[in-house]
Amino acid sequence: MLNHWLEIIYLIASITFVGGLKLLGNPESARRGNLIAAFGMTLAIIGTLTLHGREVETLVYVLIFAAIAIGTVIGWLTAKKVQMTKMPELVSLFNGMGGACAALISLIEFEHNVGDGTKIGIILAGMIIGSVSFSGSMIAFAKLNGTLNKSIRIPGYNMINNLILVGLVVFATYMVMSGSESTTLAYVLFASALIYGILFVIPIGGADMPVVISLLNSFTGLAAAFGGFLYGNMVMLTGGILVGSAGTILTLAMCKAMNRPLSNVIFGAFGDGAATTGGGGGGVQGSVREVSVTDVAVLMNYSQRVVIVPGYGLAVAQAQHVIHELEELLESRGVQVKYAIHPVAGRMPGHMNVLLAESNVAYEKLVEMEDINPEFPQTDVVLVLGANDVVNPAAHNDPSSPIYGMPILDVENAKQVIVNKRSMKPGYAGIENELFFNPKTGMLFGDAKDAIQKVLNEIKNM
Amino acid sequence: MNEAIAFLFENIQMIYILVLMIFVGVEVIGGVPSVLHTPLMSGANAIHGVVIVGAILVMLNAEPDNILALSLGFVAVLLGTLNVVGGFVVTDRMLDMFKKKPGKK
Numbered sequence: 001m002l003n004h005w006l007e008i009i010y011l012i013a014s015i016t017f018v019g020g021l022k023l024l025g026n027p028e029s030a031r032r033g034n035l036i037a038a039f040g041m042t043l044a045i046i047g048t049l050t051l052h053g054r055e056v057e058t059l060v061y062v063l064i065f066a067a068i069a070i071g072t073v074i075g076w077l078t079a080k081k082v083q084m085t086k087m088p089e090l091v092s093l094f095n096g097m098g099g100a101c102a103a104l105i106s107l108i109e110f111e112h113n114v115g116d117g118t119k120i121g122i123i124l125a126g127m128i129i130g131s132v133s134f135s136g137s138m139i140a141f142a143k144l145n146g147t148l149n150k151s152i153r154i155p156g157y158n159m160i161n162n163l164i165l166v167g168l169v170v171f172a173t174y175m176v177m178s179g180s181e182s183t184t185l186a187y188v189l190f191a192s193a194l195i196y197g198i199l200f201v202i203p204i205g206g207a208d209m210p211v212v213i214s215l216l217n218s219f220t221g222l223a224a225a226f227g228g229f230l231y232g233n234m235v236m237l238t239g240g241i242l243v244g245s246a247g248t249i250l251t252l253a254m255c256k257a258m259n260r261p262l263s264n265v266i267f268g269a270f271g272d273g274a275a276t277t278g279g280g281g282g283g284v285q286g287s288v289r290e291v292s293v294t295d296v297a298v299l300m301n302y303s304q305r306v307v308i309v310p311g312y313g314l315a316v317a318q319a320q321h322v323i324h325e326l327e328e329l330l331e332s333r334g335v336q337v338k339y340a341i342h343p344v345a346g347r348m349p350g351h352m353n354v355l356l357a358e359s360n361v362a363y364e365k366l367v368e369m370e371d372i373n374p375e376f377p378q379t380d381v382v383l384v385l386g387a388n389d390v391v392n393p394a395a396h397n398d399p400s401s402p403i404y405g406m407p408i409l410d411v412e413n414a415k416q417v418i419v420n421k422r423s424m425k426p427g428y429a430g431i432e433n434e435l436f437f438n439p440k441t442g443m444l445f446g447d448a449k450d451a452i453q454k455v456l457n458e459i460k461n462m
Numbered sequence: 463m464n465e466a467i468a469f470l471f472e473n474i475q476m477i478y479i480l481v482l483m484i485f486v487g488v489e490v491i492g493g494v495p496s497v498l499h500t501p502l503m504s505g506a507n508a509i510h511g512v513v514i515v516g517a518i519l520v521m522l523n524a525e526p527d528n529i530l531a532l533s534l535g536f537v538a539v540l541l542g543t544l545n546v547v548g549g550f551v552v553t554d555r556m557l558d559m560f561k562k563k564p565g566k567k
Contacts, residue, residue: 017509018486024505024553025494031557034505038550041512045546048515057526064521067536071543078544079551084559090552091504098510098545104538105516108524108531118469214503220510227516229476237476238483239512245487246506250499257496343496350500357559368496 002053009047010235016040017239021246027363044235084358085315088351092141092213095220099133102126102223107190109230114181119230124172126226127186128193133219135197140209140216143201157203158267164196200266208265210344210351211254215262218247257343258406288424291442293451296383296418297458303380306330307372309340309409310352313386313421317448323385324359326456333459339365340372340382340409342390369409376413384411384419384435386448392433417441420451501556508549514542 016036023033049064075094082090106127113119142148171192175185204212225240227233255262300306308327314320327337339361345352353366367375376382384391387409394401395408411417417440424436424443435441444451470477494502517538524531 013512017512018490021487021502021505021509022490024502025490025498027495027498030498030501031554034501034508034550034553034557037505037509038554041509041546041550044512044515045518048518052519052522054522056522059526060521060524060532063532063536064518064539067539068543071540072547075544075547075549076551079548079555082552084555087500087504087552087556090548091500091507094511094545094548094552095507097541097548098507098513101511101517101538101542101545102513104534104541105513105520108520108534108538112523117465217503217507217510220513221506224510224513224516225480227513229473231516231519232476233515233519234479236512236515237479239509241480241483242487242490243506243510245484246491247487247503249488249491250503250506253491253494253496254499341497350497353497354500354556354559366497 002051006047006051006053007234009043009051010233013040013044013047013235014238016043017242021242083318084355085318086145087354088210088213088346089141089144092137092144092209092216095213095217096134096137096141098220099130099137099216099223102130102220102227103134103190103193104130105227105230106130107186110186111183115179117176117179120179121172121176122226122229124175124186124189126223126230127190128168128172129219129226130223131190131193132197132200133216133223135194136201136216136219137197137213139198139201140212144209148202161196161199161203164192164199168192168196204266211251211258211262211265214247214251214254218244218251221245221247254344258403260406288436289439289442291418291444293444293454294458295442296444297455297462299381299416299418300326300330300335300383300455301333301459301462303335305336305338305375305379306381306383307338307340307376307379307411307414309342309382309384309387309391309411310345310356311342311385311387311390312346312351313388313448315346315351315355315386317386317450319385319449319452320355320359320361322449322452322456324356324361326452326459327361327365329456329459337365338367338372338375340369340411341366342369342387342409345387345390369407373410376410379414380416382411382414382417384417385452386420388421388433391435393435394433411435412438412440415440418444420444420446420448422447501553504549504553504556508546508553511542511546511549514539514546517542 017040020033020037023029023036079090106123109123113123171189201212221240221243224236225244228237228240252262255265308323314323330337339356341352356366389403391409391411392403393412395403395406398404412435419436419441421443423445436443517535521535521539524535
């Protein structure tokens with residue numbers, strides 16, 4: 001009877017996952033959706049703990065509760081305390097934890113199931129995917145965090161990676177076929193999968209991390225689903241597959257926003273090569289015009305229409321509040337201000353929206369790329385804040401550029417462009433930007449928050 | 463070959479769920495505004511934390527004297543909890559910032 005109840009609870013939890021994810025797709029109901037899914041998860045966990053119907057020693061219960069308590073406290077505090085700009089890293093980190101959890105389950109279950117070919121197959125598949133997801137997420141975390149900011153790529157890298165992947169699959173198949181009972185082999189496979197995860201992510205440029213995280217996210221979903229198969233556990237199966245498939249679609253949506261096929265993200269040499277050869281074809285030449293804070297203040301104050309293009313630099317400098325202040329001040333002076341949001345600005349799709357929402361920028365001021373692009377010719381001043389690749393005209397006119405074909409914000413059509421950057425260093429993709437050498441463009445060097453604060457003060461005094 | 467068919471047959475319900483769930487996942491995500499991609503990814507991230515159920519099952523199935531299984535299981539439950547709690551709390555925090563918006567879209 002207990003078991004029947006547990007199955008019903010799992011059914012309810014599965015429904016909350018699907019419903020929750022559906023509600024998450026609408027700004028109005030998103031928060032509710034998240035809470036509903038969280039409720040379902042709590043139900044599934046408590047149900048598993050209380051209704052499993054096994055004889056279990058108290059010690060085991062104590063251990064489980066201790067682990068959950070510690071995990072809850074650490075998870076809660078981390079999630080609450082970390083700055084909004086660090087969100088992408090955090091998602092990657094938590095994703096890695098899930099992957100590791102799946103891999104550990106496989107590691108333990110291996111010896112319990114030796115001899116059963118099918119189960120061993122499922123276990124090993126879960127182990128490989130979980131481990132890759134874990135170590136890959138950790139590398140993605142380090143890259144976003146800036147700890148690891150170079151894309152490392154040696155000649156024939158893809159070849160080597162693919163060979164390792166094939167090797168992993170062959171190794172796992174061999175273990176299943178031979179009915180191997182050696183736990184040592186399982187550990188070797190585990191370690192190899194971890195190494196593969198590192199090698200898989202390490203050559204990919206920082207600008208592509210959102211796609212990678214989304215991909216690894218769906219990997220972890222898959223690993224959870226393998227766990228569901230192993231235990232015949234419906235809630236793990238439904239939750240895992242749901243995330244696996246939804247995550248894949250999300251990954252593809254992100255790639256589409258960048259107009260690059262997924263294979264290009266994973267195997268392409270983004271942020272590499274082109275950077276060292278100076279922007280591919282011919283290189284970018286010309287001189288850069290530097291403008292002062294006063295110039296910018298005057299220019300903006302006497303404009304009719306201003307468009308702000310936020311990028312990762314805004315997030316790093318935590319300039320979302322001061323830019324909102326500037327926007328309000330300009331609006332009070334009769335200047336129309338809008339934000340142009342590129343789908344992949346920042347380190348995650350929607351990153352800029354989340355950030356600007358934090359400082360209470362009105363939702364309708366955020367204009368998506370397709371809608372704002374026709375407006376640039378009527379725009380007096382475009383202020384590019386720490387964005388780079390998403391405004392690089394090379395995407396239109398340099399077929400040798402790695403970002404060629406990516407839809408961009410056509411800011412060069414505006415009458416004046418002000419670019420705020422900390423230095424002339426190329427963006428995350430490592431490509432020179434000819435926009436900076438455009439005669440219309442003025443460069444305002446300095447930290448975004450600092451620079452905008454100064455502009456703000458200048459305008460106040462006018 | 464026969465083994466594969468036997469496997470399919472024995473697990474036919476699970477296979478049904480697998481296939482249908484793939485379509486559900488695709489449907490649910492389709493047409494979501496790019497504004498919500500980050501929270502959506504974060505929410506999905508929390509949901510695959512359901513793997514913690516597996517970790518709990520490992521602990522419940524382990525023999526009390528199997529120290530290795532218990533300690534690995536302990537770590538697995540801990541990591542799974544991090545995934546679940548951290549995932550949902552982060553998502554909620556992100557979405558919290560959307561709620562004050564007067565805009566309708």
